[in-house]
Structures are given as structure tokens and as C-alpha cells.
Amino acid sequence: MPDAGAPLLEVNDLRVEFRSGREIVRAVNGATFSVRRGETAAVLGESGSGKSVTAAAIMRLLASPPAHITGGSIRFNGIDVLGTPMSEWRQRCGRELGMVFQDALASLNPVFSVGWQVAEPFRAHGILDTRAALERAEALLGRVGIPEPHARARDYPHQFSGGMRQRVMIAMAIALDPSLLIADEPTTALDVTVQAQIMDLLLDLQRERHMAMVLITHDLGVVAEVADHVAVMYGGRVVESGRVRDVLSRPAHPYTLALLESVPRADLDQQQLNPIVGSPPDMATLPVGCSFHPRCRRASEQCRASSPPGVEVAPGHHAECFHAQAVFDGR
Amino acid sequence: MAAELSIPGPGSAPASKRPPGDAPIFEVRGLVKHFPIGGSLRLRRSTGVIQAVDGVDFALHKGETLGLVGESGCGKSTVARTVMRLEEPSAGEALFHGKDIFRADAAELKLVRRRIQMIFQDPYASLNPRMRVGQIIAEPWVIHADMLPRSQWATRIGELLESVGLLPDHAQRYPHEFSGGQRQRIGIARALALNPEILVCDEPVSALDVSVQAQVVNLLEKIQSKFHIACLFIAHDLSVVRHMSHRIAVMYLGRIVEIGKVEHVYKTPRHPYTKALLSAQPRIDFTSKAVADRIRLQGEVPSPANPPSGCRFRTRCWKAQALCAEQSPPLRAAGPERQVACHFPVEAGDAVAQLAGSPR
Numbered sequence: 049m050p051d052a053g054a055p056l057l058e059v060n061d062l063r064v065e066f067r068s069g070r071e072i073v074r075a076v077n078g079a080t081f082s083v084r085r086g087e088t089a090a091v092l093g094e095s096g097s098g099k100s101v102t103a104a105a106i107m108r109l110l111a112s113p114p115a116h117i118t119g120g121s122i123r124f125n126g127i128d129v130l131g132t133p134m135s136e137w138r139q140r141c142g143r144e145l146g147m148v149f150q151d152a153l154a155s156l157n158p159v160f161s162v163g164w165q166v167a168e169p170f171r172a173h174g175i176l177d178t179r180a181a182l183e184r185a186e187a188l189l190g191r192v193g194i195p196e197p198h199a200r201a202r203d204y205p206h207q208f209s210g211g212m213r214q215r216v217m218i219a220m221a222i223a224l225d226p227s228l229l230i231a232d233e234p235t236t237a238l239d240v241t242v243q244a245q246i247m248d249l250l251l252d253l254q255r256e257r258h259m260a261m262v263l264i265t266h267d268l269g270v271v272a273e274v275a276d277h278v279a280v281m282y283g284g285r286v287v288e289s290g291r292v293r294d295v296l297s298r299p300a301h302p303y304t305l306a307l308l309e310s311v312p313r314a315d316l317d318q319q320q321l322n323p324i325v326g327s328p329p330d331m332a333t334l335p336v337g338c339s340f341h342p343r344c345r346r347a348s349e350q351c352r353a354s355s356p357p358g359v360e361v362a363p364g365h366h367a368e369c370f371h372a373q374a375v376f377d378g379r
Numbered sequence: 380m381a382a383e384l385s386i387p388g389p390g391s392a393p394a395s396k397r398p399p400g401d402a403p404i405f406e407v408r409g410l411v412k413h414f415p416i417g418g419s420l421r422l423r424r425s426t427g428v429i430q431a432v433d434g435v436d437f438a439l440h441k442g443e444t445l446g447l448v449g450e451s452g453c454g455k456s457t458v459a460r461t462v463m464r465l466e467e468p469s470a471g472e473a474l475f476h477g478k479d480i481f482r483a484d485a486a487e488l489k490l491v492r493r494r495i496q497m498i499f500q501d502p503y504a505s506l507n508p509r510m511r512v513g514q515i516i517a518e519p520w521v522i523h524a525d526m527l528p529r530s531q532w533a534t535r536i537g538e539l540l541e542s543v544g545l546l547p548d549h550a551q552r553y554p555h556e557f558s559g560g561q562r563q564r565i566g567i568a569r570a571l572a573l574n575p576e577i578l579v580c581d582e583p584v585s586a587l588d589v590s591v592q593a594q595v596v597n598l599l600e601k602i603q604s605k606f607h608i609a610c611l612f613i614a615h616d617l618s619v620v621r622h623m624s625h626r627i628a629v630m631y632l633g634r635i636v637e638i639g640k641v642e643h644v645y646k647t648p649r650h651p652y653t654k655a656l657l658s659a660q661p662r663i664d665f666t667s668k669a670v671a672d673r674i675r676l677q678g679e680v681p682s683p684a685n686p687p688s689g690c691r692f693r694t695r696c697w698k699a700q701a702l703c704a705e706q707s708p709p710l711r712a713a714g715p716e717r718q719v720a721c722h723f724p725v726e727a728g729d730a731v732a733q734l735a736g737s738p739r
């Protein structure tokens with residue numbers, strides 16, 4: 049579906065630390081992935097894996113202090129995101145990026161009507177006057193599936209259901225026709241039938257506007273259904289990446305494999321789940337060597353001593369593991 | 380109510396997916412729970428009710444797991460809370476070994492609660508941060524003072540911690556020293572302290588990370604088969620419920636719309652809502668069939684303060700006809716051990732594509 053060519057977004061070896069007092073939390077320790085125009089890349093990880101911090105870094109939403117970007121680069125549309133001064137960045141890229149957050153109630157301002165809020169990007173960028181902006185906002189609310197948008201534009205966020213609030217936030221994010229939409233767990237707080245509606249809406253809008261999307265999620269099922277590419281994060285690193293079908297049907301990193309084995313599958317009748325031992329790492333005290341080694345069935349001496357290299361097990365399919373080839377080959 | 384409780388030991392451990400026993404040990408009939416709206420102001424009369432649960436019947440057999448699924452607001456947690464009598468029911472009865480716990484007095488209720496224990500969703504909120512783990516697990520014995528002599532507490536705490544995969548030494552620690560999954564294990568150990576016959580699990584794994592969920596699911600299964608405990612398992616994650624349960628009850632707006640054996644309900648859902656719910660669940664399945672079977676429900680769940688007349692699902696149902704607005708369909712037998720509350724249940728040959736309605 050997506051055309052080839054230079055990636056729209058390229059995140060390369062991104063590193064982010066949070067410093068508070070004497071403690072340093074290395075939230076992202078080398079995240080690398082890219083997204084092409086019109087394509088969906090999922091960033092898959094559990095809580096604390098660094099996926100949301102990566103998204104916030106791309107949007108330049110990290111407050112410093114406490115956050116410090118200590119390495120790596122982000123290129124968007126050929127622009128060096130981290131090297132561009134904030135004011136220039138806002139002018140050049142603000143319109144090109146939209147973001148949808150998990151918690152719509154917390155992300156919308158409770159004291160302004162939703163119409164006013166959806167119209168804000170037009171006013172903020174000086175594109176339209178107040179009245180014209182409001183009309184555009186109503187059209188957008190209609191597009192994202194809010195019934196009676198003209199009347200509903202005057203309502204406040206608390207008067208909407210969770211699914212409808214998420215639609216409002218999507219309307220706001222796409223208002224300026226961005227070329228990239230970052231969606232951070234956009235459906236996690238929603239019920240399954242509503243989640244399906246919102247995912248459909250996002251995919252529709254994406255096709256209609258030829259928009260690229262970075263989808264941050266912990267849900268393997270969502271990744272399998274909507275993404276083209278996936279970057280699996282663990283301990284702040286992208287440990288495996290590639291086309292979704294390749295990665296999920298033939299993983300090369302033990303973490304991805306273990307994750308797939310630990311979730312109950314609707315399509316299989318498993319007698320017993322195969323859980324991953326232990327819990328996700330504490331990002332303030334990451335293990336030496338591969339950060340997955342304390343939970344890994346294959347961990348060997350070298351995994352405990354040094355960081356594993358990146359291995360390309362198949363074209364475009366990368367995994368960071370000493371045993372990647374063996375995992376990939378099912379050995 | 381028999382007060383002598385044998386301490387279940389290993390040995391009574393048949394296979395995990397064993398068929399449940401015959402006579403139900405717990406039976407809920409006509410459970411109704413309505414919450415008044417605005418009733419707290421004395422001067423103003425209550426303006427209406429939230430019909431959180433509106434006529435629910437189910438039975439639970441020894442050693443059986445009944446999964447209760449539905450979306451938020453369908454009443455599944457209210458069912459759990461009322462059968463524990465953490466909320467007072469508005470109507471109905473709940474027979475535990477033939478005795479109605481909704482009409483039990485305080486002393487009787489205390490005895491019942493020994494045998495029905497609950498595991499909560501939030502492992503952070505359900506453990507007292509100021510108590511050591513040992514005290515948390517021993518607290519049921521403080522309340523039920525005749526259960527276990529104090530001299531045996533320490534040993535039993537150690538055994539319970541080991542049975543949930545923790546170490547006896549952990550009794551000296553505080554909850555904040557544990558991860559979410561470990562805390563959930565502590566909650567399970569506390570629930571087991573009184574050797575219950577029934578565990579009510581309200582979303583026991585939904586607050587946990589994906590990689591940790593499986594540990595707790597396996598532990599619950601192990602404990603259940605080892606101690607032969609019946610389980611009311613409430614969750615919104617359909618795959619987890621499928622994995623854990625023998626039978627499943629699907630709730631929509633305060634009512635059970637379909638109930639039956641897990642393998643039957645998942646393979647051939649008869650209620651349109653069950654079918655839509657199952658098809659909306661994102662799956663790791665790269666066959667094209669998965670996408671073709673997709674049904675997208677329109678709209679959202681109506682307010683339980685003002686539910687639709689007749690069948691409550693009709694406003695979102697692609698099979699709805701005039702009858703559905705007039706008559707509320709009762710839960711009727713629809714195959715072996717299967718009941719469905721629908722005037723026009725889904726048939727095996729139904730063409731999904733044409734009945735799905737336009738997706739948006």
C-alpha cells in the first residue's frame with residue numbers, strides 16, 4: 049500500500065534521560081525506527097518501555113528539566129527536529145504533526161466548548177478568523193462521526209462519552225491536515241466495540257489524507273490488525289523491528305516470541321499460557337548487558353556481559369539479540 | 380452452615396479443564412440492583428434510577444469457572460459486589476448451598492463470607508500500605524477468630540505465600556516493595572487464607588502488564604484446580620476469559636444476553652451482541668477470514684438510566700424488528716447448556732457481510 053522513497057520520520061538511536069536529584073532514569077536508550085508517508089508504524093511495548101517518551105520526544109513535548117535528550121536524532125520531512133530552535137520548529141512543523149492521547153478527558157480543556165478547542169489550531173496559526181474557524185471545526189466534528197456537529201460543538205468535554213471525546217481529539221489532531229499523526233494508546237481506555245470504531249476512523253482518515261501514523265500501543269492484536277511496520281520496545285530500546293506480519297509470525301527476538309506465547313489467543317486453544325518470568329525492568333537500574341537477560345530463557349554468558357548487536361535476520365527485519373538467528377530459525 | 384472447614388491440601392487435583400460438578404453450589408436468581416439518581420437530597424424526590432443490574436440469573440458449580448464479560452457499564456462488577464453483599468441488592472436471591480445470602484443476618488453473612496472471597500482489580504488500592512504482607516494475609520483470621528489458632532499463623536502465612544509463588548520471607552515486607560504482579564499474588568494469598576469455596580475475581584489481571592498477566596492467569600488456574608474452588612471471573616478481555624472459564628455469560632446493559640459453554644459461545648455465538656463483541660476484539664490472525672467476519676456496531680451503549688424498551692440491544696442491532704421494541708426477550712434454551720435472550724438469534728448460515736450494517 050505505501051509507496052517507497054525516503055521516510056517521512058526517522059528516529060535514530062534516540063536517548064532520553066530523566067534526572068531528578070541524584071537519580072537518573074534512562075527512559076529511552078536507543079530507539080531506532082522510521083515511517084514512510086501514508087504508512088502506519090506501531091511502537092509496541094509494556095509500561096515503562098519508553099514508547100510514550102519516544103512519542104513525546106518526536107512532538108518535542110518533553111519538559112527539560114527533568115528530561116534530557118542525550119543522544120540520537122529525529123528527522124522529520126528532512127528537518128533535524130532536535131536541532132531546530134523551538135519557535136522555528138513550531139512554524140515549520142507544527143502544522144505537519146498531529147497527536148492523539150490516551151486520556152481524552154485529561155487532554156481536553158474542561159472550560160471551553162469542544163468546537164472552540166477544535167477551532168484552536170486555525171486561530172493559533174492565524175489561518176482563519178474566529179467564525180470561520182468554528183465553522184471548520186463543526187465540519188471536522190461531523191467528519192469524525194459526531195452526530196449533529198453544529199449543536200454538539202457548543203457542548204463541553206464532560207458532556208461527551210469516552211468514545212466521542214476521543215473523536216473530538218482526533219478532529220483536533222487532523223485539523224491542519226498533518227502529514228504525520230502520532231497516536232499514543234488512542235483506544236486503550238475504550239470498550240472493545242468502541243475501540244474498533246475509533247481504529248476504523250483513524251485508518252479511514254489515514255487513507256483519505258495519505259497521512260502517516262505512529263501508533264503507540266501495548267496491544268499485540270491492535271498491532272496485528274492495523275500496522276504495516278512494528279518496532280518492539282523493551283527497556284528503552286527497540287529490540288526488534290520489521291513488517292508486522294514478519295515480526296509477529298516469525299519473531300527473532302526472544303522477548304517478542306515470549307510475549308506472543310504469553311497472551312491468550314482467540315484463534316488457538318492453548319492448554320496453558322507460557323508466561324515470561326519476572327517483571328519489566330526498573331529503568332533506574334537496568335541490568336548490564338541485554339536488559340531482557342534476567343527474564344530470557346536463552347540468556348547466556350555473553351548476554352549478561354555485553355549489549356547484543358543488531359542482526360538483520362531477513363530483509364528489513366532486525367533484532368537485537370545474540371541469539372536472533374537461532375530464534376528466527378526456530379532453533 | 381457447616382462451620383468445620385477442612386484445609387484443602389494437594390491431592391484433590393484433577394485436570395484443570397475438568398467438567399464441573401452437577402448440583403450448583405451457588406445460584407443467583409432474578410438479581411436486580413438499581414441505584415437512585417439524585418436521591419441523596421432529602422428535599423427532592425429521586426428523579427430516576429440507574430438500572431445497573433436488571434434481572435440476572437446464573438449458577439456456579441463446584442470447581443467451575445464462570446466468566447462474566449461485557450463492556451463498561453454493563454453491570455458485571457455490580458453483580459460481583461452484590462453477590463458479596465458489598466452492595467445491597469434491590470431484589471432477587473442468591474442461594475449458597477441452598478441458603479439465601481441476600482436475607483442472611485450479620486452473623487450468617489460473616490460465615491458465608493469465609494467461603495466466598497474476592498480478588499480485586501487494583502493491586503495497589505486493595506492492599507493496606509501500612510501493613511506488612513504477613514499481617515495482610517493474617518487479617519482474615521483476626522476477623523474470623525475461630526479459624527486458625529494464632530500459634531499456627533506464621534506457618535500458614537509461609538505456606539500461602541509459597542502457594543502463590545512468593546517466599547515465606549516476604550511476609551515481613553510492605554506492599555510497596557512488590558511489583559503489580561506480585562501484589563496481585565498477595566491479594567490471592569489473602570483470599571485463600573479462609574479456604575474459600577468460591578472466588579469472585581473482578582478484573583484480576585487487567586491492571587497488569589501483558590508479560591505479567593499470564594503469570595497470574597496460570598496461578599489462578601493452578602490454585603483453582605488444586606483447591607477445587609469455584610470462580611466467578613469478571614473481565615472485559617475476551618481472550619483471558621476464554622482461557623480461564625468453563626462457561627461464559629455475556630452481559631449487556633444489566634442483563635445476561637447469552638450464557639453457555641465457552642467453546643460453544645466462542646465458536647458459534649447466537650446473540651448478535653456476543654457475535655459483535657467477539658468480532659471486535661483485535662486478533663493476531665493474518666488469515667483474511669478474520670477481517671471478513673468483522674462486524675462493526677454503530678453508536679454506543681445507551682444509558683442504564685433510560686434503557687431502550689424491549690430488548691436493550693435493539694438500538695444497535697442489525698437484526699432488530701418491531702417485536703424487539705415491544706417485548707423483552709427472555710433467556711431461552713438454545714442448544715445444549717446454552718441460553719440466549721434474543722427474538723432472532725444468529726443462525727449458522729447467516730450471511731455476515733450483509734447483516735453487518737454499514738460500518739460507520
